[in-house]
Amino acid sequence: MNGMHDLGGMDGFGPIDRNPEEAVFQQEWERRAFALTLAMGARGEWNLDMSRYARERMPPSDYLLSSYYEHWLHGLEHLMAERGLVSAAEISVREDELRSPPHHEAS
Amino acid sequence: MSKHQHNAPLPDPVLRVKALESLLIEKGLVDPAALDLLIDTYENQVGPRNGARVVARAWTDPSYRSRLLRDATAAIAEMGFEGRQGEDMVVVENTERVHNLVVCTLCSCYPWPVLGLPPVWYKAAPYRARAVREPRKVLAEFGVDLVDGVEVRVWDSTAELRYLVLPRRPDGTERLSEQELAELVTRDSMIGAGVVPGSKSTDT
Amino acid sequence: MKRLEADQVDAVLRRGATARRSDGQPPRFARGDRVRVLNLHPYGHTRMPRYVRGRCGVVDRDHGLFVLPDSNAHGLGECPQHVYSVRFTGVELWGPEAPDADRVHVDLWDCYLTAEPDGTEE
Known part of the structure; x- marks a missing residue:
């Protein structure tokens, strides 16, 4: 597909932003997104090409405005929803619960 | 979603x-x-120190170097580095006349067993967009100024081959041990987005 | 569909999952052949970047047989084909202002390419 991921030859992105002191992961959520993607991928319910295609289908404006592991997260959510493993609604409900945890519930 | x-x-x-x-x-x-x-x-555990050991061995052991250039996957496995995102490796050698640069314009393909996970700039839009279109300008931004006539070969990792650049060995390092040489090898030099400090082909 | 257990992580990573296959379509091209990338714009998944579509290059090497992403991403089978490193000049890709000594190598599956009979090598 002619998606936003197909970046070769585009102009206007500006200089390459390098940080020589950079850590492997910038934030804790990136660690988790990375590991969840690999662990779910290892189950064999989808292949690497399906994962890439799921990331590529991100709307172009979202793709450019989000960071690398957000692309991964988008792809993972998409693949899980397609296969009925975890729905968008479930994630949304769980987010609400995490924002205001119910009392006395094991987590 | x-x-x-x-x-x-x-x-x-x-x-x-x-x-x-x-x-x-x-x-x-x-x-x-x-x-x-x-x-x-x-x-x-896994990071560019692995790749640096491969490079240092190739610099000091001519038969290893030729195995590495002929069948990189097997030669790298000899050093104990193999597996995910390095299943099928290709090594390209920098010379006086050729400078190699690796990119993945479509996503972020990178040889994990030898370099670990890619840096943020490798996965971000500016590098992916520009490396194939204006590699010399990109290299200049990285501090690599090529002399005229040096061929720039950009390798776009569009398939399942993963690329490692064998950088040039710096002059005056004849007496260094393999381990000391490995310490000189930088991550960026193995992507082609840098050279090993002290090595030629980039002298202006 | 099994859960990845902690005690399997090391072996799973070390084994990887190669996309190389031993059987598949015979190669249509060989090193030195001049080829043109088809001008295709599939709505599905492909690993044919836009910037090489319709462009001419030379087969630099044959990497062997690999799973075809265009079918595999859609559950339509692995359809293994030869992948070639195709060498393009900067001028072919970006026009006459590109430096003469720039080359871009792109890994392309057999079905992305067509023979360019009248061409000569660079």
């Missing part, structure tokens, strides 16, 4: 990942201990 609308701010990844992880653990789809091991492997 959450309820994101166009032109609305993207949902907070911190909360999304927390929600997802707790759901996946609850459903028994992932093993929490496996997650920690996956992170530890790529954060602490």
Whole structure:
């Protein structure tokens, strides 16, 4: 597909932003997104090409405005929803619960 | 896949990942201990020091160098580095006349067993967009100024081959041991986005 | 569909999952052949970047047989084909202002390419 991921030859992105002191992961959520993607991928319910295609289908404006592991997260959510493993609604409900945890519930 | 609308701010990844992880653990789809091991492997165990050992050996052992250029996957496995995102390796050699640069314009393909996970700039739009179109300008930004006539070969990792650049060995390092040489080799020099300090082909 | 357990992580990572296959379509091209990338714009997944579509290059090497992403991403089978490293000049890709000594090598599957009979090598 002619998606936003197909970046070769585009102009206007500006200089390459390098940080020589950079850590492997910038934030804790990136660690988790990375590991969840690999662990779910290892189950064999989808292949690497399906994962890439799921990331590529991100709307172009979202793709450019989000960071690398957000692309991964988008792809993972998409693949899980397609296969009925975890729905968008479930994630949304769980987010609400995490924002205001119910009392006395094991987590 | 959450309820994101166009032109609305993207949902907070911190909360999304927390929600997802707790759901996946609850459903028994992932093993929490496996997650920690996956992170530890790529954060602490696998990284560009592996690739540096391959390069240093190629500099000091001519028969290893020729095996590496002929069948990189097998030669790298000899050093104990193999597996995910390095299943099928190609090594390209920098010379007086050729400078190689590796990119993945479509995503972020990178040889994990020898270099670890890619740096942010390798995965970001500016490098992916520009490396194939204006590699000399990109290299100049990285501090690599090529003399006229040097061929620039950009390798776009569009398939499942993973590329490692064998950088040039700096002059005056004849007496260094393999281990000392490995310490000189930088990550960027193995992507082609740099040279090993002291090596030629980039002298202006 | 099994859960990845902690005690399997090391072996799974070390084994990887090669996309190389031993059987598949015979190669249509060989090193030195001049080829043109088809001008295709599939709505599905492909690993044919836009910037090489319709462009001419030379087969630099044959990497062997690999799973075809265009079918595999859609559950339509692995359909292994030869992948070639195709060498393009900067001028062919970006026009006459590109430096003469720039080359871009792109890994392309057999079905992305067509023979360019009248061409001569660079």
